[in-house]
Amino acid sequence: YGAALMGKTYKPDVLSKKRYKNEGQSQMYYAEGVIETPIISKETYQLAQLEFKRKADLIKNEGFGSSRLTTVSGCFYRKIKCGCCGNYYVRNIQHTKPGINEVYYTCGTRRKDASKCAQGGIKESVLKEAFVDCLNKLAINVDEIKSVVKLAIQEVVVTDPNEVLDEFDKQIDILQKQMAVLSKRKNEKYISDEQYAVEGDKIAVAIEKVKEDKVNYEFASIQQRKDNIRFNEIVEIIDSLHPEKEFNEKIFNSLVESILINEKYKITFNLAIGISVTIDKTPKKGMYRHKL
Numbered sequence: 001y002g003a004a005l006m007g008k009t010y011k012p013d014v015l016s017k018k019r020y021k022n023e024g025q026s027q028m029y030y031a032e033g034v035i036e037t038p039i040i041s042k043e044t045y046q047l048a049q050l051e052f053k054r055k056a057d058l059i060k061n062e063g064f065g066s067s068r069l070t071t072v073s074g075c076f077y078r079k080i081k082c083g084c085c086g087n088y089y090v091r092n093i094q095h096t097k098p099g100i101n102e103v104y105y106t107c108g109t110r111r112k113d114a115s116k117c118a119q120g121g122i123k124e125s126v127l128k129e130a131f132v133d134c135l136n137k138l139a140i141n142v143d144e145i146k147s148v149v150k151l152a153i154q155e156v157v158v159t160d161p162n163e164v165l166d167e168f169d170k171q172i173d174i175l176q177k178q179m180a181v182l183s184k185r186k187n188e189k190y191i192s193d194e195q196y197a198v199e200g201d202k203i204a205v206a207i208e209k210v211k212e213d214k215v216n217y218e219f220a221s222i223q224q225r226k227d228n229i230r231f232n233e234i235v236e237i238i239d240s241l242h243p244e245k246e247f248n249e250k251i252f253n254s255l256v257e258s259i260l261i262n263e264k265y266k267i268t269f270n271l272a273i274g275i276s277v278t279i280d281k282t283p284k285k286g287m288y289r290h291k292l
Contacts, residue, residue, distance in 0.1 A: 002038035005030050043222065050219050074103070075249050076127060076259070082107040083262035084119040092121070120264045127259070128247035130267045130279040135251065136243045137277055145273065146238055161221040168214040175207045230254065234272060 007028035009019040022028060040048075080089035089105040096102045106121035138145055179200065186196040233254045244251075260268040265282040 002035040002042075003030065003032040004034045046218055046222055050222060053219075074124070075252055076105060076124065079256060080105055080127075080259045080261060082109065082117060082119050083260050083266075083268075085109045085117045087117070089122075089261070091124075119261065122261060122264060122267075126265070126281050127267065130281050131252055131256070131269065132244050132247055133279045133281075134269045134277045135241070135248075137279075139241050139243050142238065142241050145241070145275075161217070164217060165214065168210055168217070171210045172207060172214075175203055175210065179203045179207075230272065238273075 005028060007026055008022055010022045010026040011019055012025075074091055076089070077091065078088055081087070082089065085107060087108040090108050090111060092104055092106055092111075094102045094104055103124040104121050105124065105127070107117050107119045110117040110119060110121075182191075182196060182199055182203065185191050186193065191199075237251055237254055255271050255273070256269055257272050258270045260270065262268070263282070266278060266280050268276050268278040270276050
């Protein structure tokens with residue numbers, strides 16, 4: 001986005017033709033605005049970093065392999081949790097008839113070892129039916145839902161990040177000036193090399209801490225803006241809420257935070273507006289379903 005880290009390589013002397021990777025032998029500089037026409041915007045770069053961090057956290061904390069993160073499709077991905085063991089459901093395809101495939105979801109624990117979780121699988125079509133039932137249930141109580149949404153919006157504090165970011169920049173500027181003064185005192189022999197090293201390390205650590213805080217704040221600001229956009233989408237959905245007959249993926253993605261399944265067919269939709277709706281899709285007696 002127009003920024004660059006300068007000094008990533010170095011030459012040990014002016015006669016050397018080969019450059020080496022800088023691992024502390026020479027000073028590096030971070031400069032912004034060095035490219036006149038950036039390839040991407042700063043906000044796009046930050047959103048990408050946020051997504052990289054989210055996926056890295058999944059791999060580290062929840063044991064998701066990288067292939068799982070790049071090959072999964074479907075709006076239900078990472079939204080369905082097992083009420084029995086707490087693991088996520090995974091997407092599968094069942095060949096029911098020649099040329100006909102049925103998508104269904106099974107508990108990740110049960111898929112690896114059926115003895116560790118008793119929760120059976122559920123068809124995607126049943127999940128979609130349940131969400132349509134959930135929407136129709138909301139439509140009946142639309143006035144009550146609107147009041148809940150208004151309260152949720154009031155709790156979202158909208159702040160201008162520029163003022164806070166400017167304050168971070170001021171702190172960095174002050175610390176860099178302190179480093180320049182320290183360097184000048186060393187060059188003029190007012191302090192020893194040892195004193196310079198100790199004091200310089202303290203200032204360098206402080207600069208890195210402020211930079212890290214700035215990046216974290218920028219990530220939080222981006223997430224806040226995304227939340228505000230989503231809340232506006234939810235308000236539009238609630239305002240136009242009416243009984244549905246078919247599954248609407250756009251409404252599902254906007255409204256549903258997560259899904260909890262208990263006793264195979266008791267499906268609880270945890271919505272972004274702060275309420276939960278449970279739909280029981282247990283087959284009526286005599287109805288036939290494939291064993292999953």
